[in-house]
Amino acid sequence: MQKSYGGQALIEGVMMRGKHHQAMAVRLDDGRIESLVTPFTPWGEAHPILRLPFIRGSVNMVESLVVGMKALSWSTNMNLSGGMDAKEEAVKPWQMALTVLMSLLLSIGIFFLLPVVLAHAAGPWISGVLAQNLLEGVLRVGIFLLYICLIAQMPDIHRVFQYHGAEHKSIHCYETGAPLAPASARRFSRLHPRCGTSFLFIVMVVSIFVFSFTGVDNILLRLFSRVLLLPVIAGVSYEILKWTGRHMDRPIVRLIAWPGMQIQRMTTAEPDEDMLEVALVALEKVRLAEKDQEPVPFTQMTYLAAQH
Numbered sequence: 001m002q003k004s005y006g007g008q009a010l011i012e013g014v015m016m017r018g019k020h021h022q023a024m025a026v027r028l029d030d031g032r033i034e035s036l037v038t039p040f041t042p043w044g045e046a047h048p049i050l051r052l053p054f055i056r057g058s059v060n061m062v063e064s065l066v067v068g069m070k071a072l073s074w075s076t077n078m079n080l081s082g083g084m085d086a087k088e089e090a091v092k093p094w095q096m097a098l099t100v101l102m103s104l105l106l107s108i109g110i111f112f113l114l115p116v117v118l119a120h121a122a123g124p125w126i127s128g129v130l131a132q133n134l135l136e137g138v139l140r141v142g143i144f145l146l147y148i149c150l151i152a153q154m155p156d157i158h159r160v161f162q163y164h165g166a167e168h169k170s171i172h173c174y175e176t177g178a179p180l181a182p183a184s185a186r187r188f189s190r191l192h193p194r195c196g197t198s199f200l201f202i203v204m205v206v207s208i209f210v211f212s213f214t215g216v217d218n219i220l221l222r223l224f225s226r227v228l229l230l231p232v233i234a235g236v237s238y239e240i241l242k243w244t245g246r247h248m249d250r251p252i253v254r255l256i257a258w259p260g261m262q263i264q265r266m267t268t269a270e271p272d273e274d275m276l277e278v279a280l281v282a283l284e285k286v287r288l289a290e291k292d293q294e295p296v297p298f299t300q301m302t303y304l305a306a307q308h
Helices: 056-081 093-121 129-151 155-175 196-211 219-228 230-246 251-267 273-289 300-307
Strands: 006-010 013-017 021-027 033-039
Touching (some): 006 056, 006 155, 006 273, 013 155, 021 273, 056 093, 093 219, 129 196, 155 273, 196 230, 196 251, 230 251
Antiparallel strands (some): 006 013, 021 033
């Protein structure tokens, strides 16, 4: 049975994650590819209760945030210090943790609390709890799309989005059994049904339905309820994402997944061959660590991965 891999774009690199290992690869300024493979035990494996449906969504979201933070910290240090031979980390773990924490709080404030405030301000024109909640949901989706459009204009973020595209193309390449080489991976789509962008869009849509039943007039209680219900929304959204990922062969499922897939056109960009090589090195590394025995044709990438 073919194994399932996920990933994340890093600073000038890609992280690929299997069931018990993750592999990170980055391109340094001198052209070298630096890579690192680390084992991990999923929280749900250590504590079976965390694997239960509607609970595992929030758990996986937090776990992915922690794993992603460490991977971003490593890639940042590799690029700033010039490789693993550096004597000192350019960015300390606590500095990266603080940055991620502040980013998380800012995201909750912008995408979940700001729409409540804006909808409440529109009270003189749009009244009623249901109408207010629907307006809040529309504002939330609009702010989310506007945010993506704005950050996509930044050159550094555009490069991250290119590596995001390289990650998706590489996974598609593996999942179809094609040769793991840049020229082969280039042919595939940069959109993938299991992408975190699709998950975030599902979260935005699910929040419209969940918050529509809160029936809270007091703005402070509404703000509190938005934070309190986040685990519920994440749990439901994760189950929807898993379901769509398993049944993309069905037309109705493709229709449901279509909006999130289209938003990926904003969070991914076409990578160059150097970026695809980095992503494929990370994929080959994690496959070796996971002892993935799927028959993949030998290519130059197998040799390249063994050299880094």
